[in-house]
Amino acid sequence: MTIAVTADVEFAITIEDDGVGLPSDFHKSGLHNLERRAEHCGGTCTIVNHDPSGARLLWRVPLGRTNSNRPKSGR
Template sequence: VEVTAETDGTRLHLRVADNGRGIDPAVTRRSGLDNLRRRATDLGGSCTLTPNDPTGTIVEWTVPLPAQADV
């Protein structure tokens, strides 16, 4: 598993990549992944799942960061 977190100061981008079996398209119940998507979209962001090459899955979760108040 490879986990990365990056920010440009306005957005947070998380990426998790593994080399497992991937997500079986025949399995329709994905409550944990649906929860990740809902949380991202509720915050104005996105969550995507793509196949990793040659095996596994990549999950990318991006959300805007709150504006920083001047101190």
């Protein structure tokens, strides 16, 4: 398994493994939550099979975006 994290104009996490990959009819369950959180922050989350075997998850969001749902400070 390989995990990479980068942060420049976007924050990105890439996770790759060399297992058997994802079946075509897999249920996303908890992965749906990752997708929803990325979209909420203006980003994306992709989960795909990786050649020649295994799977790859890429979760990324832009940095510097103001989130209107974030609690405001008391200043």
